[in-house]
Amino acid sequence: MNLQSSPGRVFASGLQSGLPIIAGYYPVAVAFGIAASAAGLSVWQTLLVSVLVFAGASQFVLISFLGSGVSLLGAALITLGLNLRHLLYGTNLSPQLSTLSTRDHLLVAFGLTDEVFATAQARLQNIAAHRRFWWLLGLEVAAYTSWVSGTWLGSAGGNWLAQQLGLLQPALAFALPALFFALLLPACKGPTLRTVLAALLLTAGFQYLGMSATGIFVAALVAPLVGLLWH
């Protein structure tokens, strides 16, 4: 993206970069809408969750809270524990977004999901510093729109939609692994390859123990040390 590109063009480029995320989000968002309906939420309640929270894992956990008698404090602590990895996303992107104003930071922080972070981390360095806000906003709008509209489809269409999707649903579910894999490939060389291998092994171990969220956090903290120290 060159220095002469207008904010509109950079925003459109961000939207375009969000296409793989859209493909990956739709089946998950539809599944969330269906699960929320099954848990007894109305369409507007389900939409409210996706509009305000915009975090797949947290939303599914929230559904599981319904009727379980969990306290508000308990809900807050569980959600914070689940989202601790997000602290690393902002930490990692901060140097690349240091020219943004407080207002811009407040805005883009809302849409910093796993997939948005992964895409932004790989692409931001190719975008002029004074245009990064618009590109990131375009990327986040693409992700957010697909998440909210997919939630509505799942909630309003229910199980009928899941049956109609047929093979398309598992095929689209492959979009997220394919996206993460494609974003990972440029890093598969030199010392970062060792970091990647360590992260894959650590996360797989934690996932086997049923602790995926913890695994992401531990891999993010420990695997870089392996990559840097293991010569």
Added chain:
Amino acid sequence: MSSETVFLWLVLVVAAGTYLTRYLPFYIARKVAVSKWRSGRFKAYLEHVSPAIIAALLVVSLDSAMISTARSLLSTLVGLVITAGSWWRWRNTGLSVFAGIVGYAALLLVLR
């Protein structure tokens, strides 16, 4: 409190908690000079954090349904190989993801 009010509070608490984990690092970074983030070993460490997180997300995103049977495991492996091949050929993330999805779906159909 009615169950609807409790639900609304739950949503607000979860939304606020999620947002805070995303915004706080930016807030803290504004208080710390950027030069400190870019210097020495911490910079080298941060450069390795991103690939580590993306690798971890890759593992977590591989749903158990994608690796639970020989058919789904083979489809997943072929999908990833096609994604990698496409990326090395065109260096285009969107195109690589699309090619990977098509390969994965095609193999699921063929092996059905």
